[in-house]
Amino acid sequence: MPNPIHSLILALLLTPLVAQHGGPGNGPGNGPGKGPGKGPGKGPGKGPGKAPGRPGGRPDGGPDRRFDDESFAERRVHDLTRRFDLTEAQRRQALTIFTEADRNAEPLEDRLEQARRMLRDASRRNANNTEIDQLASVVGTLTGQLEAINAKADTAFHNTLTDKQREEFQRGPRGRKGPPPPPRK
Numbered sequence: 001m002p003n004p005i006h007s008l009i010l011a012l013l014l015t016p017l018v019a020q021h022g023g024p025g026n027g028p029g030n031g032p033g034k035g036p037g038k039g040p041g042k043g044p045g046k047g048p049g050k051a052p053g054r055p056g057g058r059p060d061g062g063p064d065r066r067f068d069d070e071s072f073a074e075r076r077v078h079d080l081t082r083r084f085d086l087t088e089a090q091r092r093q094a095l096t097i098f099t100e101a102d103r104n105a106e107p108l109e110d111r112l113e114q115a116r117r118m119l120r121d122a123s124r125r126n127a128n129n130t131e132i133d134q135l136a137s138v139v140g141t142l143t144g145q146l147e148a149i150n151a152k153a154d155t156a157f158h159n160t161l162t163d164k165q166r167e168e169f170q171r172g173p174r175g176r177k178g179p180p181p182p183p184r185k
Contacts, residue, residue: 073098101153
């Protein structure tokens, strides 16, 4: 009989892949509620609102960015446009790049939140070291996948910049070396 912890860990790791690439009988992952749009009025149950009893809509009480008037990608492009004086073509490219990255990251972010909660719960109930190591490994794997998505998006955006804009990008938002910090969610 398989270990239920192993089954749960496997489900945490594979669910984003099934959602992204489709599971048995689901086609390309466009089942109910899986449309490409986000934000107010963009599908069932995605209107403006907050989860009951939670000020921001997320379990941790923070704001749920899916319900903002402006998407995370739009806010990021707005900030980058202000900092680098992007052309209209660059804005469109950046919005496409960061919207795609956000769409790819969202299921992983949900799984990461769940994995962190499971790790915290395992620690609180004095789980054995093997279970804690396995859950921590899932957290690490999901974090690495999110970092890769963001790094690929940053690279793609960097490739749309002119030489002058790239110099500014290297200086960072306050004249320091390195890429700018990600916008606050």
